[in-house]
Amino acid sequence: MKTGKVTLGLLIVTALAIALGYFVGVGLQPAGEVEAAGGMRTEPNGIAPDRYVYYPGTEVLGAEEIRMTACGTGLPAARRGQAASCFLIELGNGDKFFFDLGTGSMANVAGYMIPMDFLTKVFVSHLHTDHFGDLAALWAGGWTAGRTGPLEVWGPSGAREDMGTAYAIEHFLKAYNWDYMTRAALISPIPGDITVHEFDYKAENQVIYQENGVTIRSWPAIHAGDGPVSLVLEWNGYKIVYSGDTMPNTWMLEYGRDADIVVHEVMPMPQDMVKFYNQPPQLGIRASCGFHTCPPAFGKIMSEIQPRLAVAFHWFNEEGTRYNQFSGIRQTYDGPVSMATDNMVWNIRRDGIEERMAVITEDAWDVPGPGKAPDPDRTRASEYTDYILMGMYDTSEAEKATFDAYNE
Numbered sequence: 234m235k236t237g238k239v240t241l242g243l244l245i246v247t248a249l250a251i252a253l254g255y256f257v258g259v260g261l262q263p264a265g266e267v268e269a270a271g272g273m274r275t276e277p278n279g280i281a282p283d284r285y286v287y288y289p290g291t292e293v294l295g296a297e298e299i300r301m302t303a304c305g306t307g308l309p310a311a312r313r314g315q316a317a318s319c320f321l322i323e324l325g326n327g328d329k330f331f332f333d334l335g336t337g338s339m340a341n342v343a344g345y346m347i348p349m350d351f352l353t354k355v356f357v358s359h360l361h362t363d364h365f366g367d368l369a370a371l372w373a374g375g376w377t378a379g380r381t382g383p384l385e386v387w388g389p390s391g392a393r394e395d396m397g398t399a400y401a402i403e404h405f406l407k408a409y410n411w412d413y414m415t416r417a418a419l420i421s422p423i424p425g426d427i428t429v430h431e432f433d434y435k436a437e438n439q440v441i442y443q444e445n446g447v448t449i450r451s452w453p454a455i456h457a458g459d460g461p462v463s464l465v466l467e468w469n470g471y472k473i474v475y476s477g478d479t480m481p482n483t484w485m486l487e488y489g490r491d492a493d494i495v496v497h498e499v500m501p502m503p504q505d506m507v508k509f510y511n512q513p514p515q516l517g518i519r520a521s522c523g524f525h526t527c528p529p530a531f532g533k534i535m536s537e538i539q540p541r542l543a544v545a546f547h548w549f550n551e552e553g554t555r556y557n558q559f560s561g562i563r564q565t566y567d568g569p570v571s572m573a574t575d576n577m578v579w580n581i582r583r584d585g586i587e588e589r590m591a592v593i594t595e596d597a598w599d600v601p602g603p604g605k606a607p608d609p610d611r612t613r614a615s616e617y618t619d620y621i622l623m624g625m626y627d628t629s630e631a632e633k634a635t636f637d638a639y640n641e
Contacts, residue, residue, distance in 0.1 A: 358477025
């Protein structure tokens with residue numbers, strides 16, 4: 234007990250000394266050197282010169298830089314505060330790419346106010362719904378909100394034909410056939426098409442995309458069964474690595490080095506899987522450290538590959554979990570790390586990586602793009618039958634004023 238009291242006393246004295254030194258130091262600095270967040274405002278109606286938050290649609294992305302936004306960072310049971318896995322990578326040359334499109338993520342994407350014509354390229358790390366479950370929202374929502382062409386989806390093959398991306402998209406369209414057929418008859422079928430680019434999940438560091446100075450590669454990941462991959466984007470001398478879901482593996486150690494950012498999954502600590510995620514004890518440890526990467530293992534990987542910045546995602550980032558997560562990572566890694574949450578934004582430049590939070594509206598409308606919507610295909614037959622059309626109620630008199638005003 235005596236030792237404990239002495240230790241506590243020393244901690245209190247040390248804390249007071251640090252606090253005193255901090256406040257004294259601030260007081261001794263020359264006037265004007267210490268500014269509140271946002272920078273100094275000299276005019277009563279002026280603006281804060283430093284943007285420590287990101288307002289989508291208000292900043293021009295530099296021609297030489299990258300903006301990466303976390304559209305979803307959570308677990309399969311997506312919730313309002315965190316959608317499932319999704320990262321949007323925007324390049325200074327105008328290209329934009331989704332790396333995964335997990336359940337719930339499109340609600341965040343809407344708040345970024347990007348025309349749907351610019352959001353047509355989706356790279357899927359594997360076929361769990363928390364990594365491509367919002368494809369339907371992008372597909373149909375973008376179709377009705379001004380996308381003028383088809384989507385393109387890149388994804389891995391499987392150990393069997395029925396476990397690959399091509400099979401998944403073929404049957405996705407079959408499942409949504411009523412959606413497709415009715416929209417195709419009423420507007421245009423063109424934006425409802427999906428072009429699939431399936432690649433070999435076993436190939437190491439293979440090029441799966443190469444256009445406009447952008448190269449995207451893949452290598453195998455270890456998660457749940459054969460098929461998952463990790464992805465890497467290279468452009469303008471930058472390198473961004475995205476793990477998808479995976480256990481620690483040697484491919485990441487070999488090909489994930491020399492990166493500006495490594496976005497890597499990390500599951501909650503095993504005890505938090507039991508406490509918060511309602512997992513039985515035997516599954517809590519397996520899910521955290523068996524099917525996925527647990528915090529100390531995440532730290533070990535980062536200590537080996539040494540990115541400019543590590544980004545930890547695929548967990549629920551909240552008061553009850555983030556300190557255990559961070560402590561677990563710090564057992565094995567002392568480098569720079571972002572504890573990701575939804576709508577976190579990174580601007581990647583030569584002179585540094587800036588991390589901010591996006592301020593988005595929950596009531597965003599779709600933003601029009603430069604493309605012209607394709608005309609309806611007037612050769613397509615209506616999906617109505619005479620039986621249903623006989624049930625229509627004539628409201629033309631009530632609508633007349635509305636039509637007249639619209640036609641003016």
